[in-house]
Amino acid sequence: MNDTALLIKDVDKFYGPIDYGVHAVKKLNMDVRKGEIIALLGSSGCGKTSTLRMVAGFEAVSRGTISLSGREVQTFAPVRRNVAMAFEGYSLYPPLTVRENIAFALKASKLSQSVVDEKVASIAKLLEIEDILGRYPSSISGGQQQRASLGRALIRDANLHLLDEPMGQLEPQLRAVLRGRIKHYIKERGLTAILVTHDQTEANALADRIAVMEGGVLQQFDTPQKIKERPANLFTGTFVGEPPMNVFEASVTGSEAKVAFGLKDGVRLEYPASDFSHAVRDALMKRQKVVLGIRPYSVRRSADGVAGRVAVNQWLGDQTHIAADFAGGTMVLVEHDRTELAVGQPIGIHLDPSSLHVFDGYSGKAISHGEELA
């Protein structure tokens, strides 16, 4: 209990009447340890901001409990929760300069003026906004406002930092630089942070664990590596990863010696039974309909593979993206070298069983990752 910074238990959020209004967050369970950085990842409108606002105390919790450092706080006013927040819409205070905006976050902490000045200066340096400290929010760019708002949150010595898309407005280069600095800043001070982002690179680079949300439901909450290697369901599998995972509906047939997947257009993928564990084989046989998933990085070309036809061949400067017509759909391959492949050219595609993700065709739940059961 002692090292749990935040515990969200069975939390529901309805906008409007409970059970009848907009159900923005559904039975959410999450725990965040002290010193952890969590990335909240999910498509627009999936309930990320709603979650943060409930933790901060700006939205009432419809059901369930929220505990900070072991204390239930869902009925507490924001003042009593000691959390800091960077808002999605920046929400800087218009009559104050950037410096004053950042400093007023410290007002309540009753620090001396010189300490405040020093802190503001160092956070401004970190975020590269030193030159606009004297300006007013209305006269600076969106990206500058965003950094000012982020500074206002980071400068506080709170138990929990909630950062709602803190870098969404910045160009990739600056984002990459700030990412490193912010991580260092948070880790160095032992702060705990939840950051909402649409950027998977950012989530992977910053977060100790990633929470993937969709439709108000937490889909998976795990380390970046686990999320990538062992997606809990079809949503996480296809949502996380760039370019997205290739998916194909399939039927399963099998014998003692073989496991075969029947795809559209009569495409059959056959593997020796020994490529899968017993448990996986059993699980697969019980399903009539599954979805096969494979990451573009794991797809190989080989002469004796299943036939496909090149539809797109793009060299992106550091890697090649090939899209091929395959089994009534599109298979995307990523290769590291430049390849001379003409559009329409036939290729052989090999799907290694160890990189296959199999999901249930109805529920979308993962059945197996490679030879292991999910």
Added chain:
Amino acid sequence: METTSPIERLLRAVALTLVVVFFMFPIFWIFLMSFQTNETILTIPPSIVFSPTLSNYAALITGKLQTAAGTLDIAFMRNLGNSIFLSVASVAVALVLGVPAAYAFARHKFKGSEDIAFTLLSFRFAPPLLVLLPLTQYFQWLGLSNTYFGLIWVYQLICLPLILWIVRGYFEDISADVEYAYRIAGHSWFATFRKIALPLAGPGIAAAGLLAFIFAWNNFVFALVLASADKQPVTVGALAFVTSSGIQYGQIASAIVLSVTPTLALALYAQRYLVEGLSLGAVKG
């Protein structure tokens, strides 16, 4: 705007001039009348050539009205004082009550909040006389008739809804997150209201206050029914110029000039706020 032809611009100027003349002429005429004696005013045809006199203003300020039938005492200066006191006090009370209420209505939507807000606004729709008749009774029972307190109370029917609705629109315009950002930094709800919401809604509050002031100033019927001579504002006091020996046009004109001046000055001073506040209130209301 830039692409209008010269003809269009000319027509527009003519139309504008017509409108201005139409609305300004009575005021201009009254201004002229206030410097004339009743005799010159009543000559036919009227002329704008006359020898100006300050006698009307002198009569108002000294409170001695010379008529054919002798000298009459008039309480114009006292009426003016009453007007100022009643309007200022009513607006002050309405601001103290209305601004926090407007904030509450803007920020806390609860079941029926919209209905309550609308009910308050609907006081503005009711014909004042409808309210007045029962009110005179109650006021007599309560001993409130002919008191400043009672008048200021009744004036809330005019001022409070106005302030509530205009200021509410302003508060709704302030992003709630700006306030949250302040609250989360360890400030109380009340500190946030005072330090963030109030200053940001300042222009709106000023506009609403000004408007309420003008409405209160121009009110006639409440004071006519509920107050006697010594508590009456100028709007009612002007009735004294209708004397048994005729209507004192000159003095009425100068009384109007004097009583319009404060609101006019205020309105001109805060014209920008007023327009902003009004259009916002209209859009939001």
